Amino acid sequence: MSSTLARTAETRLWPAARLVAGREMRVKLRDKTFLFGTVFYLVFTLGSIVVPTLLGGGPDSVAVATRTDAGRAAADKLVDTGHEVRRVPDDAAAERLVRDGDVDAAVVGDGPDGVKVQAMREAPTDVVEALSVQPEVQLLDPDAIDPVLAALVPLAFALIFLLTTITFGVQIAQSITEEKQTRIVEILVAAVPVRALLVGKILANSLLALGQIVLTALVAVVGTQVAHATTLLTLIGPAIGWFVPFFVVGFVMLAALWAVAGALVSRIEDLASSAGPVQLLVMLPFFLVAFLSQNETALTVLSYVPFAAPTAMPVRLFLGQAQPWEPVLALVLLLATAVAFLLVGARLYEGSLLRTSGRTKLAVAWRHRAR
């Protein structure tokens, strides 16, 4: 092919890929099952953030009557210890807020130490502790992060990556097999470059997957606000920030594999067999990251393995184990792998797309390109 021809092919690739991506997204966004699934997933995410924090109580909100010096001092102390403080002019107002359920506790001004703590049914331990004089405590093994969170956050990252990549990866594979099964593929291939089909599908599903991730992040932010768990957000914020680029590149890498799985078979019914190995490549890192998150060495290794990096590296960042350069290096490695997979995937896709009878063997797809 001469360079002029190559250029023409190049200029035709993107408009066609955009059209393919547009159709792909329209179809998905009109699919009621998909929409229902997404809503359910978001509600589930919101619930999993809000419910535990509500049950765990979160930081208490306290109304403090700041009519006396003792009251003002108590208010400052409570703010320092991370409580949500509402300053009110007198004891009656503070008490009313407690009775109305607007705050968890109140600090009023007529106790033995100049203040008294009020609450509805249970003694607000946190508030009492904050206002008490306590002996000095020396932690011999200070753990920066709550161990419950340290176990839950990796699981959450791994689960989100798993669910999203499988949802949209399967979509890529299905859409490719559908075009083979319905035979429309020959019309498409006659009209646009084969790669435009592949690029369009990967583009559409990456955008949809990213959209879902962004929605999840938004729901997480809203959820933490609702649950007054803003400290959780500050803890996982940087990890989320890194998770997004890792997710996008990781998804594109896997998308190339899903596309090959879809192109190898000619019927949706046969997809399970060819998608099996890809599914394994998604599931295995999930379990490894979820279960080895307490093992620093294992996690360090995983954070550089392309299939596990999208979850393992953000988890290490969250746990404060990673040097600043580490996510950059892991991302570059992931990117290189993704590019390699895309090139190999595109060739296999082209080699198997027009073989509409039965299942194409990988070696055959590699050798016999469509044109």
Next chain:
Amino acid sequence: MLSVSAVNRAFGDRQVLHDVSFTIAPGRMTGFVGVNGAGKTTTMRIILGVLAADSGTVTWHDRPLTRADRQAFGYMPEERGLYPKMRLREQLVYLGRLHGMSAADAGRSCDLLLDRLGLTERAGDLLDTLSLGNQQRAQIAAALVHEPSALVLDEPFSGLDPLAVDVIVAVLREQAARGVPVLFSSHQLDVLERLCDDVVIIDGGRIRAAGSRDELRRTHAGHRVELVVETDAGWLRDLPGVEIVDLDGARAVVELSGAADDQWVLRQALDREPVRVFRPVVPSLAEIFREVTR
């Protein structure tokens, strides 16, 4: 002018096309005839660039076919299919745009075509809810929506009801009248007989005959003559160089060879009795096909 020149293609060690060459002229309907497995679909796929030739070229207006040229072609593959869960109009507009049309042009062209094919009321229906006949019309619409510069249709009439055949024949004629070269394959020789201007006959991956239908019939007419005399044509048996193909009382079909020239035979007949009919026998496409693929 779309030309296929010396195209070869093998699948593994099976050579399916041997130096295939023919041309499809603008404004003419070219019928592509051959038995199953003769190489029709492979040739068409190579023209559309869906498949690569091992050697040989396909040219369009005397220069190698580019992807842009092909994008403007209309193609109906042998194995039919559209998106089953997509609305008819939306689907056609999408295909029009994939062929390089703007959304507005694709919409306009689609509406005209749906009207022409009697599908306007089905525009918003999902494809798999259409009747079989309407799905077949939709398939034709998919090949025509982008106002193609050339049409390549693989067995466009197979499985069609007679009514749909008529509609599609009319639509294809309109396309040819627009100056578009139309290539269509078929093994229904009767359809070809009444439809095509030019014929290309392929057998075992080799082109056995190609040219205008009328010219082919003339050149393959040989020296066969039909003769109807007043009473009995039995005397023809005794003429040298005349072989009887069919004899039934006053009517005879004879094959002339060697010295026997048709004017001489006519004079012999007139010497004996009045001649009512004397004409060369033009073979049907089916006969030519059988002859060249023998």
